[in-house]
Amino acid sequence: MDPIAKYISQKISKTRWRPISPALLQRPEVFATGSWDNESNRVSIWSVGDHGVSNTDSEFDEEPQLLCDSQHDGDVMDLQFLDQDRLVSASSSGAVTIFKLQPDCQSLSLAHVWERAHWYSCDNAPCTAVVCRSPEVVSVGEDGRVILYKADQTEVVRVIENADSSTIHAVTFLRTTEVLTVNSIGQLKMWDFRQQSDSPAQILSLTGGRVPLHCVDKHPNQQHIVATGGQDGMLYIWDVRQGNTPFSLIEAHSAEMWEVHFHPSNPNHLFTCSEDGSLLHWETTSGSDMSTLLQRGWNSRVVSHSAVPLAGEDDSVVSAWLAGDSSKNRLEATHMLPNQTLSVNSLDVLEQCLVCGTDGEAVYVHRQVPV
Amino acid sequence: MEEVDVEPSTTLIPGAGFHQKHLGFEWGPGDLLVYETNYKLQGPRSASSPSVHVVRRDEDICSPILRKLFNESHLIFVGLQKIKEDVPSKNKKSQFVSISKNYRSVIRACMEELQQNAVSTQEGSLASQYGDQVSILLAIELIWNLCEVLFIDAAPAGSLLLHLLDWVRLHKSDVDTRAREVLQSDSPAQHQSYWDVVISLVLQGRTDEARQVLSKQASLRAESSSVFKRMDVLLQNMPIFNPAGTQTLTEFDVKWRHWHEECDRCLQDNTFASNRHLETICKILVGDEDTLLEQRELLSTWYHFLVTRLLFTHPTIKPPDLHYYAQSSMNMFLGPRASPEPLDIILLSAFEFDLHQVIKDCSIALNNWWFVAHLTDLLDHCKLLQSHNLHFGSNLREFLVLEYASGLFTHHSLWQLAVDYFDHCPEFGRVYLELQIERVPLDTERKAIKVLRICEDRQMSEQVRSICKIMAKRALRNNRLGSALSWSIRAKDAAFATLISERFLQDYSNKGFFTDLDLLDNLGPAMLLSDRLTFLGKYREFHRLYGEKRFSEAARLLLSLMTAKIAPRSLWMTLLTDALPLLEQKEVIFSVDQTYELMSCLEELNLGTKDSNQTDQDEDIESTKTELLRLALARNLAMAIVKEGTIET
Secondary structure (H helix, E strand, O other), rough: OEEEEEEOOOOOEEEEEOOOOOOOOOOOOOEEEEEEEOEEEEEEEEEHHHOOOOOOOOOOOOOOOOEEEEEEEEOOOEEOOOOOOOOEEEEEOOOOOEEEEEEOOOEEEEEEEEEEOOOOOOEEEEEEEEEOOOOOOEEEHHHHHHEEOOOOOOOOEEEOOOOOOOOOOEEEEEEOOOEEEEOOEEEEEEEOOOOOHHHHHHEEEOOOOOEEEEEEEOOOOOOOOOEEEOOEEEEEEEEEOOOOOOOOOHHHOOOOOEEEEOOOOOOOOOEEEEEEOEEEEEEEEOOOOHHHHHHHOOOOOOOOOOOOOOOOOOOOOOOOOOOOOOOOOOEEEEEOOOOOOOOOOEEHHHHHEEEEEOOOOEEEEOOOOOO | OOOOOOOOOOOOOOOOHHEEEEEEEEEOEEEEEEEEEEEEEOOOOOOOOEEEEEOOOHHHHHHHHHHHHHHHHHHHHHHHHHOOOOOOHHHHHHHHHHHHHHHOOOOOOHHHHHHHHHOOOOOOOHHHHHHHHHHHHHHHHHHHHHHHHHHHOOOOOOHHHHHHHHHHHOOOOOOHHHHHHHOOOOOOOHHHOOOHHHHHHHHHHHHHHHHHHHHHOOOOOOOOOOHHHHHHHHHHHOOOOHHHHHHHHHHHHHHHHHHHHHHHHHHOOOOOOOOOHHHHHHHHHHHHHHHHHHOOOHHOOHHHHHHHHHHHHOOOHHHHHHHHHHHHHHHHHHHHOOOOOHHHHHHHHOOOOOOOHHHHHHHHHOOOOOOHHHHHHHHHHOOOOOOEEEOOEEHHHHHHHHHHHHHOOOOOOOOHHHHOOOOOOOOHHHHHHHHOOOOOOOHHHHHHEEEHHHHHHHOOOOHHHHHHHHHHHHHOOOOOOOHHHHHHHHHHHHHHHHHHHHHHHHHHHHOOOOHHHHHHHOOOOHHHHHHHHHHHHHHHHHHHHHHHHOOHHHHHHHHHHHHHOOOHHHHHHHHHHHHHHHHHOOOOOOOOHHHHHHHHHHHHHOOOOOOOOOHHHHHHHHHHHHHHHHHHHHHHHHHHHHHOOOOOO
């Protein structure tokens, strides 16, 4: 089934599903988007539910409808849902903002702003990423600071100054008090907030390479497995307990990889999106799960395999597998978007629904992802 | 100089030009800057207003709904460029027609959304603006559709008229609404628009539907039912050419003439004299021009009149004969006094198969290049444009696409689309892109990374260097030495790397310790970019070795830094001072040869001319340092000689 596209007249930097309450077994219906590079940027809330009349054959063929939106000062650099009603955004002006969403989704209002949380003395320092684990929020920015906030407190809880001499691009929680950051010289740094010192607990990096890393995500069940992606479009899988080198290197994209996500409930599936305009869905076949696959230190390079022929290519699908049919562990990648678009900046996946946003000002929603 | 085609329109700039002040102006990529000068033709001088006015030519680019048009058409454009050359031409024609239909559906979608907004908005000015945009899009779609029928689809005689009929039907949709209204009313035959609907349907050649509506009338009047039956038969028998069928054009023509004669006979026999409406219909079927002209209100446009006239007088019209009928239809319909609108002239040029005139007139009439650029590109792919070179720039298609893309580049957000358009302009696209891409404002690193990706993919190394330099300078200003170094390494800019290393070393001598250790410890192969950077990396390594108490390795490294001339002269004193603790150790670290080398370095340093600006204090410090070093070196030399001379027993 092809994803539904909707053009929304603004370049989309981030898309996120609103979390669904675990009690009600609903399908994800509401998602948020943030725009960038506009004279006035906006954070918008959309709904992809059943709006009454549905088509005869395909049940959920509805375009996303705008529910409400709010002005945002500066580009939306990152967006995360703190809980069902609150949304945190990172801005290119250095501010971190909490938005409040009304329960009926009819309006979005500003709850709290930490202005210039990230700053330079004579310039604005963009805040590049935020991550939430309610009630705590951690943000990182181009000024190399790591800042910890509590959602209900107006003052910042802790600032780690000079955490990094280069730009920190992404951050994720490993444990309740530990975060992992990636920076533009290809290092992963682990920070423990229980420690008083301002130096990282651990530093991991690629030997011999300085590839800037742009995104990071942790395996939902096994906290030592982390996936990162960077400027060269390669997917790196690390085991943070051991070693200074990544476990696997997989050739995924031909340009910067912007986001990588493990599927939250089915971690055998991984999604990546990139500047080259493609969104790949990675899954392991033949029954073994991702963690055992990684533990066996599978280091071969995979050429991505397209199940859907891209428009404009030959109809004979190129399918290159790992060399050696005896290998029982295979990683299969499929393109999720029908044709090559401008850069896919962001993706989010929840249950069977996938949403992504592109620089072509289009949002794609896929509601029957095979996971 | 060339003659001006149309009179230039004047734009009023509020707030400028008061008191007969002269205005100055400057061209920009998409806008015009206007300012008041101090010059005045007569009268006393007075202060001019300090503001600069930005006059924007194309306001469409700012409309959020039209942005969807730009984005979706970009996708279609890129897809069109990828169509392979070796596909046989018949398949290609259907591909081009479907692409043309795609473009048109995008226009229609925009139009519908604008229409909805125009209806729902409450601001009067906004509603009228939307209304204007809707009418422009309507005109654009009309022209595009006609071009698709005449040029891209290029239907031969027979099917040509059918396509033209479709074209007219698509752009005159009120007939359907009125017909539905009449049919759904209680007594359709008594409805005031009843006969209008029937005649409109006949004028559009929709004989089956006309018969259906007529049948409502027939059931009422029993006595005149024979007349209605006669009309019904006439309408039923009207031949319609079937391009997919086995009938040839000549056979169809013969059949049609028979039918035409029959209609004429009915008229001569006064069959329909009892009912003037039916008489009118019969006259229409015969193709009587005066009757057709009487239906001016129902036809509403001269091109509808043209198509109807052709339907009932010359259904086997051939494309080259079209223009004669078009010209005469327009003259007849508009009358002697009315002057044709720009839209009419464009359509007439299309009927005359004069593509260049169509494109030229559209360029003048519309305020942005979207329509002409995309249409010309599509026609060029169909090989319909002769590649006649303009006396400036390259061929017509490239010129228009470049103009459109340049306009896009001035937009704060849509510049990314323009990149693909430049890529597909073989002659000047690259140059344009090189000039424009450097001027994109870079607020965040993420945007800079995207711009760099565009440049690196196209091997624009000059632009890569300049963008990286901008980012590095900005990082340096904000004291982000690590970022600055990363950017200079990406640009392979040795000079800047040297500059940054100097900053690091300066920081070190000021503070006494290194900052940004995580960066310096992980330079990797990038260290080789510049000598100063290599020195910095190695110097840091020396400190690390010293910290790990690996003294002999540290000593060797320190010496190599000086003897291999990697270290700059200005830092030799610092290095030698660093050597002091190593010399003072109980254990002998420097060997005899190494000590001799250190001594020669020290003497070399002292031989250099003294800086005359040094104060007495500085000179004292310098000489004290030198003395201490000489002493330490001498002592070390002594111990080393003894150690090396001793034989271990």
